[in-house]
Amino acid sequence: MRRGTSDRFADRRTGAFYDVWTAKDAVLKTLGVGIGKGMTWFSVLGDRQHEPSIVVRAC
Structure with missing residues (x-):
């Protein structure tokens, strides 16, 4: 079964979130x-x- 565009977008968005979170944590x-x-x-x-x-950013 093919995945919908919205499913692929959600996966990419989730992956991007974890990439940014990991970088910020580091x-x-x-x-x-x-x-x-x-x-x-x-x-x-x-x-x-x-x-x-x-x-x-300036605090």
Whole structure:
């Protein structure tokens, strides 16, 4: 049975969530910071060329 487009989209979205979560968790562990500060003060999304980068927002 073929999977629908929405099923494939949901799988990709779930995979992307775990990719970002894992990257953010790695940054927090590297900095020795707990999750209590939250995860919204920085981003691990790449730039337009899809190069990995970390962007820290002013608090």
